[in-house]
Amino acid sequence: MSDPRVIGAEAIEDARQRGRLIVEVMPGDIVTALAKETAERLGLKLVDGPVEMPAPVRTDGITSLRRVLYRRSPKWQAPSRTPRKARRLGKLALIGAGGVGGNIAHLAAMQDMAEEIALIDIAPGVAAATALDLNHTSGITGAGGRCIGGETLDMVGGAEVVVVTAGRARSPGMTRADLIDVNARVIRQAAEAIRSEAPNAVVIVVTNPLDEMTVEMLRATGFPRERVLGMAGTLDSSRFRNALAQAAGVSPADVDAITLGSHGDEMAPISSRATIKGRPLSVFLSDAQIEACVKDAITGGGQVVALKKSGSATIAPAHASIELINHMRGARTGHVPVSVMLQGEYGIDGVVLGVPAHLGQGGLVKVEELRLTEAENTALHAAAEAIRGRLGL
Ligand SMILES: NC(=O)c1ccc[n+]([C@@H]2O[C@H](COP(=O)([O-])OP(=O)(O)OC[C@H]3O[C@@H](n4cnc5c(N)ncnc54)[C@H](O)[C@@H]3O)[C@@H](O)[C@H]2O)c1
Numbered sequence: 001m002s003d004p005r006v007i008g009a010e011a012i013e014d015a016r017q018r019g020r021l022i023v024e025v026m027p028g029d030i031v032t033a034l035a036k037e038t039a040e041r042l043g044l045k046l047v048d049g050p051v052e053m054p055a056p057v058r059t060d061g062i063t064s065l066r067r068v069l070y071r072r073s074p075k076w077q078a079p080s081r082t083p084r085k086a087r088r089l090g091k092l093a094l095i096g097a098g099g100v101g102g103n104i105a106h107l108a109a110m111q112d113m114a115e116e117i118a119l120i121d122i123a124p125g126v127a128a129a130t131a132l133d134l135n136h137t138s139g140i141t142g143a144g145g146r147c148i149g150g151e152t153l154d155m156v157g158g159a160e161v162v163v164v165t166a167g168r169a170r171s172p173g174m175t176r177a178d179l180i181d182v183n184a185r186v187i188r189q190a191a192e193a194i195r196s197e198a199p200n201a202v203v204i205v206v207t208n209p210l211d212e213m214t215v216e217m218l219r220a221t222g223f224p225r226e227r228v229l230g231m232a233g234t235l236d237s238s239r240f241r242n243a244l245a246q247a248a249g250v251s252p253a254d255v256d257a258i259t260l261g262s263h264g265d266e267m268a269p270i271s272s273r274a275t276i277k278g279r280p281l282s283v284f285l286s287d288a289q290i291e292a293c294v295k296d297a298i299t300g301g302g303q304v305v306a307l308k309k310s311g312s313a314t315i316a317p318a319h320a321s322i323e324l325i326n327h328m329r330g331a332r333t334g335h336v337p338v339s340v341m342l343q344g345e346y347g348i349d350g351v352v353l354g355v356p357a358h359l360g361q362g363g364l365v366k367v368e369e370l371r372l373t374e375a376e377n378t379a380l381h382a383a384a385e386a387i388r389g390r391l392g393l
């Protein structure tokens with residue numbers, strides 16, 4: 001048997017410096033008397049780990065703790081983020097093969113999720129080069145899907161799913177809303193091609209400003225709301241979970257949290273339903289820490305833009321886009337935050353907004369109506385009004 005872990009005063013000081021409010025004591029751990037004193041002085045809680053502790057033993061000033069400050073719900077398990085075996089798409093088309101589009105293509109090829117991945121970009125050679133580059137990986141990965149690339153939008157022909165990342169990204173000092181006019185033109189061009197060449201496709205809009213561009217895509221394709229989705233909530237939720245995990249000093253896999261509302265200043269991270277290891281956030285974090293995590297989720301995109309100086313985040317947005325496709329093809333279960341046209345859900349009608357929803361082969365299956373606090377509901381309605389205002393609805 002390995003030696004027992006000794007939790008001393010230093011470990012408590014260290015936990016405090018990392019901004020933690022609890023120190024987990026696992027069965028068999030030994031907590032020194034000084035550590036106990038230090039924890040009390042600093043206001044840190046010593047909390048039992050997942051299994052109940054054995055009876056307390058006292059030997060020469062060393063105490064093993066038995067006090068159970070909280071118990072996990074026996075039903076709770078960390079949410080599984082491992083893909084299940086899923087349906088392979090026939091053709092996936094990507095309009096825009098820049099930072100986000102190129103990364104989506106890479107992830108899609110690595111997951112071998114489609115027989116054909118078509119990359120389309122007006123920049124000469126960019127899409128064809130990326131497609132060829134990706135095909136060159138197949139001798140290592142063994143992935144059977146083929147990538148093709150070109151400059152004309154008719155290459156969307158026959159696609160089951162089209163992801164649109166074409167358009168300008170913002171630079172420091174700009175808001176996403178500053179891109180409305182320039183990117184709406186690109187969305188209209190893409191929509192025209194999708195409507196005529198891939199009339200049965202599900203479209204995932206990524207181009208910013210996300211909620212407004214999703215409305216533009218709906219209008220220009222004339223597709224039903226089920227087949228026009230906007231990607232933002234999966235990205236913002238991942239940022240929120242990352243911030244919460246960092247603050248609590250736990251693995252992001254132990255955090256369950258989502259953001260709703262707009263992909264902008266009116267984003268609504270839903271703290272009331274968020275959990276860490278299946279427990280409410282307040283068990284692990286102070287109000288100030290939770291508020292800081294909310295702010296981090298809302299400003300995450302801007303933080304990357306400020307660091308990059310030109311262009312915006314590409315890797316996490318690509319993962320978030322892939323997450324939506326994986327929900328559609330059955331690789332993921334449960335609901336996922338996605339921007340959709342609301343038809344009365346949450347008491348909101350006629351505007352695209354990020355909400356939790358179930359997805360399937362044909363796109364939107366059902367919007368999940370979660371019970372929110374009054375403040376969260378108000379934030380959701382405020383986001384809807386802000387988007388309406390920007391679109392002059
Ligand atoms: N929704 C989100 O969460 C999210 C996240 C990240 C980025 N974005 C947005 O996605 C968009 C793309 O970001 P990026 O980092 O990939 O930018 P990027 O500049 O790297 O790539 C955009 C690509 O679009 C191409 N393009 C422009 N007009 C086109 C057209 N008419 N047809 C085909 N291709 C065209 C460009 O040549 C370029 O290669 C931006 O609007 C950005 O703000 C949204």
Ligand SMILES: O=C(O)C[C@H](O)C(=O)O
Nearest residue numbers: 170176208301302312313
């Ligand atoms: O912030 C941006 O402009 C890009 C994107 O919307 C993001 O959140 O990373």
